[in-house]
Amino acid sequence: MTKWKIFITFFQNLYDEHYSADRTWNPENYTFVKVNDRYAPELAENRLPYDIFVEHDFPVFRPDLQEKGYCENSVMWHLYKNGVHRNYDYIGFIEYDHVLSPGFTEKMQKRLDTADGEMIFSFQYFTFRQLWDQAIIMNPHRREKVDGSPDSPWNCISLILKEYNRYFQNSHRLDRLIAKNCFPICHALLMPSAMFDRLMPFQAAVMESGKVERYHRHNWRAPAVLMERYLAVSLALEDAPIDCSLLLEHRELPVKVLKPDWFKPSAWRKTVAYLQRKF
Structure with a gap:
């Protein structure tokens, strides 16, 4: 039986109802990672037997990653640096506001047990056109500008592809991404642990360089948004097929912490961000 988490x-x-809808739910397949020590957990009303781990308890721990707005990417970095993924055949991620569908756990186990080779499972995704047309840019000359024309040379998808090729010494072209046409978003996915081991050195190197922190600085979560796209491109360049048939609802909840107490852009930065977004 394939071991996954x-x-x-x-x-x-x-929210118990996010998991109780799946009557095949097995707590051994899910670990809930509490992040950001500025906010105390509020779990007194919960009744399910959650396996909860606090991010700051990792032996190798960097508190600055949450402070800088890496969010779920911080969890991935810590799992990788502490070697947790090696305990499983497959490792995956969702956020607290994703809702398991009926029978999800059982379906997931069956798909894994019958898979012929490596598979990637995406529980929320964009097509290539959706991702490309977002036109999130990384313009070193206008770092506060978030989006532009899809054909801009600063489209983050093009830049990430070039950076990926340099890192892995490949020569992949944009048409390879177009052909895959399924890009996991919101860190809602499951992948082979061996693949996680292959891709995380690149992800970790980008995070540790701090390069994505230079862009869209008026938005505290910008590093998380950009790193999400680094991962989506990297996964699409893998040879493994991506199964997009097990989709999960992503609810809009007011609980998500959008920024730390210390984050307050200056009037100058707000003005620059406004002008660069508009012009």
């Missing part, structure tokens, strides 16, 4: 990032609250 999904790590669920949360800040304060968990």
Whole structure:
């Protein structure tokens, strides 16, 4: 039987109804990672037997990653640096506001046990056109500008592809991404642990360089948004097929912490961000 684990990032609250809808739910397949020590967990009303781990308890721990807005990417970095993924055949991620569908755990186990080779499972995704047309840019000359024309040379997808090729010494072209046409978003996915081991050195190197922190600085979560796209591109360039048939609802909840107490852009930065977004 394939051994798998999904790590669920949360800040304060968990919602039993997000998991009780799946009557095949097995707590051994899910660990809930509490992040951001500024916010105390509020779990007194919960009744399910959650396996909860606090991010700051990792032996190798960097508190600055949450402070800088890496969010779920911080959890991935810590799992990788502490070697936790090596305990499983497959490792995955969702957020606390994803809702398991009926029979999800059982279906997941069956898919894994019958898979012929490596598979990637995406529980929420964009097509290539959706991802490309978002046109999130990384323009070193206008770092506060978030989006532009899809054909801009600063489209983050093009830049990430070039950076990936340099890192792995490949020569992949954009048409390879177009052909895959399924890009996991919101860190809602399951992948082979061996693949996680292959891709995380690149992800970790980008995070540790701090390069994504230079962009869109008026938005505290910008590093998480950009790193999400680094991962989506990297996964799409893998040879493994991506199964997008097990989709999960992603609810809009007011609980997610959007920024730390210390984050307050200056009037100058707000003005620059406004002008660069508009012009």
